[in-house]
Amino acid sequence: MSEYILEMENIVKEFPGVRALDHVNFKVKKGEVHALVGENGAGKSTLMKILSGVYPHGSYKGKIIIRGEEQKFLNTKDSEAAGVGIIYQELTLVKQMNICENIYLGNEFEKYGIIDWNKAMAETKRLLHEVGLTESPDTKIVNLGIGKQQLVEIAKALSKNVSILILDEPTAALNEDDSENLLNIIRKLKQEGISCIYISHKLKEVKAVADTITILRDGKTIETFPNDEHVNQDRIITGMVGRAITQLFPRKEHTPGEVVLEVKDWTVYNPEVPDKKIIDGVSFQARKGEILGIAGLMGAGRTELMMSLFGAYGFNKSGYIHIDGKEVEIKEPRDAIEKGLCYLSEDRKKTGLVLMMDIKENITLPSLKKIASLRGINENEEIKIANRYVEALKIKTPSIEQKTRNLSGGNQQKVVIAKWLMAAPKILILDEPTRGIDVGAKYEIYNIMNDLVEQGVSIIMISSELPEVLGMSDRILVMHEGKITAELDWKEADQEKIMYYATGSGEDFSTMY
Template sequence: MSDYLLEMKGIVKEFSGVKALDGIDLKVHPGEVVGLCGENGAGKSTMMKVLSAVYPYGTWDGEILWEGKPLQAASIRETEDAGIVIIHQELMLVPELSVAENIFLGREITNGGFLDYEAMNAEAARLMAELKMSHVNVAMPVSHYSGGVLQLIEIAKALGKNAKLLILDEPSSALSQTETEILLDLIRGLKHRNVACVYISHKLEEIEAIADTVTVIRDGQFIGSAPMSELTIDKIINMMVGRELTEKYPHEEHTIGDVIFEVRHINCYDPLNPQMKKVDDVSFQVRAGEILGIAGLVGAGRTEMASAIFGYYKGPHSLEVYLNGEQISVKDPEAAVKHGICMVPEDRKRHGIVPLLGVGQNITMAVLPRFTQGGLINEAAEFATIRGEIDRMGIKTASPVLAIASLSGGNQQKAVVSKMLLANPRVLILDEPTRGVDVGAKYEIYKLIYELAKQGIAIIMISSEMPEVLGISDRVLVIGEGQLRGDFVNDGTLTQEKILTAALTRRQMAA
């Protein structure tokens, strides 16, 4: 009998003749946490889709041994029955169904031929309590909740399947620091119950905190595997990118000009509960060439605020928008783009891409009239632009016509950024621009942000990663419970502690 719970040997997976995986190995002991690291497009998600039978046996070469025996699964149901459960980077929840219905989707509890909602709600509540999320109403549709809560619902869904091996693909990408600590503590508890985990994350501090072993792949090839005790974050980065990164954040001089963009009195109300305010009378200005960081805890109202500015917020809201001192009307995203206000959204799957369209079509969709003459698209001109953007952004794709959904999350993000840049923005809103992006690609995005600032574009960057906000922002706004709680010049004295204190300190109400 093998000592390993899982062994993947010489795995090869091709797409249109291009090898996404080229002889990959992975070994996991019972109760072990293996950190799986690599740049975007390295093959991490593809590897896990092979393991979980998203890509069934026969569509790839190599061998998988599960508890010492060959695993030749034809479906996800077979791998889940064996005890392998994957939580994908892109959430797999049905918005219209309740939290409990999502958790038990496909394995509903019945009584006398009818759904036993009482039992499902009780068990769902127990699972959410285990994740320190007792306040979540499991009878409410998941559409009522945002980012971090949805990710934890996915994790609760996986826990309910009695996994022997839990695969977590960027599980903390939408979580706050507090929620991430809850997740890491949960994984430590699973280890004590002999549940193994494969933890995929670009946040190497989390890998360092939780992993027993680290396996690194690059360009679809196995680079190495070693105990975390023998590694450092710098060594992992070197293995991932094949070179040393001497600093995480570039520091490039750029000139900050006059105020070119201003929003006044932003108020947003919950779409499902119009009595609940999500953004409470926030006003601010941005100067030409300025990088304005917006920090705050998950659920503080940052994304709602950005959506309202871009004309996309679905609930009741009001605000005044000024560009170069003149008030403008931004009723929808099309109007925003025409005024030169562009946005890279937080949830690229729902709001940033059209999954079944090609990579190139996604890049040019916001400026398609530019390539249209007499009702016909100049395909040569469009293709030349697409090729240029793929090269400029370093998007890894086998072909510009490949469906964008087949790309890694980070490469999808690069395509969304490219789409907005083609619109020649004067104001660019970046909502979590490096979410799900590897350390090397992050550095390139930061350099791009500085380059845009040098061109005089006003940058508004929302990020849940406070080191990132401090690393590249000229000024930082802090949002807490929908209110503006701080406006700080990032002059070298600003710290994470100051930002967090501001986020947690309630605004004093006038007497």
């Protein structure tokens, strides 16, 4: 019998005008953690959708062999029956239902049409214990943090007796503690004989948890090798992008100019709890031609601060905003955009793009006034502008009429950047600008940021990845519980200092200006 629990042989998958997978071969041993890495668009998710039955047998060429038997999945139920479970980057839980209901949704214990909730609750307790959760099975998902929700997803997969568990970017939205906890759960599952296929752009985690690494590039299997002491991140990156990247963060010396944005005594209240402050008396400045990094732990208020300045979601707020020395009032995003303040959302799929619209429509959407007249939109001008940004940002697409939902994560992110570049911002807020994208696309986005700064744009960058904050920022503001606790020059900053202030130690700098 083969030592491999899973063998995928010569997999070919084509979409109109694109060969997404080109004779890919992929093998996984029983009880190993096998990392599948590659740039966005390399074919990782497509390969896993074939394995999990999302793309049925007949829509691709090649073979799937599990435990020595060829499989011909027609849907996800077929793959689950063969022991394959998948956890997507975007969680699929129903927030208003409890843990037990979510775990057994569509897979209930029933007899004569009646659900046996006692058995479901007992099994849920067992599964929660297995993944290290102490919550009650009747706890609603909405009351759990994102890290615990991820563990519920794993418990849900385990309830189906999986022997092969696919984890697609499982730590993309997690902080460091939750990420480490998840990696420990994966190690425990490995000891229990479950094979884990681990997809991640966080190469530090790949090094920490994987036994074997397979690299895909441009829809082809490049190589598979054991993750031993001879393998470092540079080795993996070279395989992913086809060339060596000698510097992950292409830092450039910037010479900041005059203050372009000044925020004074900015306070924001929780929409659901009107007396609770999310942001408490924050003051800061951003200068022309600099990258201002915003660091802090999850829940520190970084996103809420920037969204409220942008006029999103109708926060109850007070304080003062000055742009180019003049006080401005921003009631809604339209006001912010007209005044030169633009905001790239941390969630490109939910709030950054209209996925059913094509590339050119997404790029021009916030700036229609520039290409419209009483006669309507100048379509020739729209096409010309969209093509210019697609070329300038190296967006990989067959056409500007491609729906954005069909693009890889890195290319979707570039479309969002193109959208705001067309708006010609003075201040561009980038909230997690490289979340969920590969190292090659990250490098390209960093270069775009440098180009914008050289043109005099003020960039405010929120990032949960401290190496990114340290690698790209000119100045760093650290937040804790809605307040700014430190301002650091990049030359004096390090991870330990940032974490010291992010945990609430040290002086409160919120009223420094």
